[in-house]
Amino acid sequence: MTQPATTGLQLHSLIKDSGELELSLRQVPVAEPAADEVIIRVEAxxxxxxxxxxxxxxxxxxxxxxxxxxxxxxVTATVPAAAMPAMQGRLNQSMPVGNEGAGVVVKAGQSPEAQALLGKTVATFGGEMYSQYRCAKAAQCVALPADCTAADGAAIFVNPLTAVCMVDVMRKEGHKALVHTVAASNLGQMLIKLCQKENISLVNIVRSQAQVDLLKEMGAEWVCNSSSPNFIQDLTQAIAATGATLVFDPIGGGDLLTQVMAIMEQSLIKAEPYSRYGSATRKQAYLYGVLDRSPTTIRLNFGLAFGISGWLLTHYMQTLSASERAQMQAYVLANLKTVFAGHYTREVSLAEALHLDEIAIYSQRATGGKYLINPSKGLSA
Ligand SMILES: NC(=O)c1ccc[n+]([C@@H]2O[C@H](COP(=O)([O-])OP(=O)(O)OC[C@H]3O[C@@H](n4cnc5c(N)ncnc54)[C@H](OP(=O)(O)O)[C@@H]3O)[C@@H](O)[C@H]2O)c1
Known part of the structure; x- marks a missing residue:
């Protein structure tokens, strides 16, 4: 087993109180693992x-x-003065980046749990993954199946578990079906495959005909294009047919959420005795992202039986039992190459991730445009 070097590269983000963002690579010491820790050479x-x-x-x-x-x-960039108050909590702190990733365990502490991972390809989460070497608790590492590469397992936490948790929410809250508003995203495509596998009705909202074609090709039954003149009609038909009363929305800005909730309400009141307060059936919206930072417009035209909440995977996982979490993780691993297969448009090194032309592409968050950083690319072990 090749021993790790004593230092490794790490990508850092710093916002200074002068209002400047600075992205850089730092050479940082590789930690000596404690008994219950391992050192991962991160590859994806x-x-x-x-x-x-x-x-x-x-x-x-x-x-x-x-x-x-x-x-x-x-790379340096300006933080607009109006946005600086929201940055107070991180000013002048150089922060390592990268929520999740995978690589090979090249050094392990003395505990049997850590030793068992030596030489294995594992995935982990918890930040600092855009690092050549990452020290992690053995208990927080998931050994990947033998036929999986680090790239196959780099993203087994955030999007797959979010899709699984969305279905969990639907079942626990007693909804019959769900609506997803950014359905062509990486997560949206996983949710389509998951709902197909679990026989769950899913209403997919996208914003272009190309995305409709993509999802239809995948076998999605209900796909509504918000840029089409028939959008309201199509969404009304899909919600009536599925009985969806739950929507997950990562867009945030604009009035799409209100449109979806109003159509749910219209569908419900047709089947219920008249009430001046609207339908008694609860409609629930979860805002789980802010892709559009413009104001969120809510018109209260969907009765009074509703909830609109923020939603974060980490918070939801904390409400689950250890056995539920373990079951979900096992489900993701068992379906890693099918339902939860990730697709990347490009693999870049840490240095390439800081090229302005690459930033201009990956920061668009475009459909099918996800990048993979390989912190070991082009570097000797
Ligand atoms: N809260 C949580 O715990 C949690 C967990 C996982 C993911 N998320 C969120 O889930 C979302 C999807 O993640 P991902 O990794 O699947 O993304 P992704 O593969 O990078 O895709 C991003 C998608 O968003 C679309 N999009 C971007 N801006 C938009 C806008 N203003 N209005 C409508 N669509 C827009 C893009 O469509 P175009 O090609 O048309 O631009 C693309 O389909 C992100 O917002 C992410 O932060 C949240």
Whole structure:
């Protein structure tokens, strides 16, 4: 087994109180693992929208400038003054980035649990994954099946578990079907395959005909295009047919949520005795992202039996028992190459991830445009 070097590269994000974002690579010491820890040589870590929050903060990346060297590039950008109050909690702290990833265990502490992982390809989460080497608790590592590469297992936590938890929410809250508003996303495509496997009715909302075609090709039954003149009609038909009373929305801004809830209400009141308070059946919306930062417009035209809440995977997982969490993780692993297979448009090194032309592409969060960082690419072990 090749021993790790004593130092390794790590991608950092720093917002200074002067209002400047600085992205850089740092050479940091590789920790000596404690008895219950392992050192992972990271080979794959996705650039998920949730990583952008820490990576870019509130910086306006249109102002980004490159400096530094080819080996140690530096990117700076301006954080608008109006956004600085929201950055107070992280000012002047250089923060390592990367929520999840996978790689090979190259060193292990003395505990049997840690030793059992030596030489295995494992996935883990908890931050700092855009690092050449990552020290992790053995208990927080998932050994990947023998036929899986680090790239196959790099993203087994955030999106797969979110899709599984959405279905869990639906079942526990007693909804018959669900609506998802960014259905062509990586997560949206996993949810389609999961609902097909579990025989669950899913109403998919997308925003272009190309995305309709993509999802129809996957066998999705209900796909409604918000940019089509027939959108309201199509959504009304899909909600009436499925009986969906739950919506997960990562867009946030605009009035799509109100449209969906109003159509649910109209569908419900047709089947219930008249009440001046609207339908007594609860409609639930979970806002689980902020892809559109414009104001969220809510018109209360869907009765009074409703809930609108924020939703975060980490918070939801904390409400589950250890055995539920273990079952979900096992389900994801068993279906890793099918339902939860991730697709990446490009694999970049840590230095390449800081090229302005690459940032301009991956920061668009476009359908099918997900990047994978390989912190070991082009570096000797
Ligand atoms: N709360 C949680 O715990 C949690 C967990 C996992 C994921 N998420 C969220 O889930 C979302 C999807 O993640 P992902 O990794 O699947 O993303 P992804 O594969 O990178 O895809 C992003 C998708 O968002 C669409 N999009 C971007 N801006 C949009 C806008 N303003 N209005 C409508 N659609 C827009 C893109 O469509 P176009 O190609 O048309 O731009 C694309 O289909 C992200 O917002 C992420 O933060 C949240």
């Amino acid at each position: 870590a996705p650039l998920n929208p949730s990583d952008f929050n820490l990576l870019f903060g509130a910086a306006d990346m249109k102002t980004a400038k490159a400096s530094g060297t080819a080996e140690f590039p530096v």
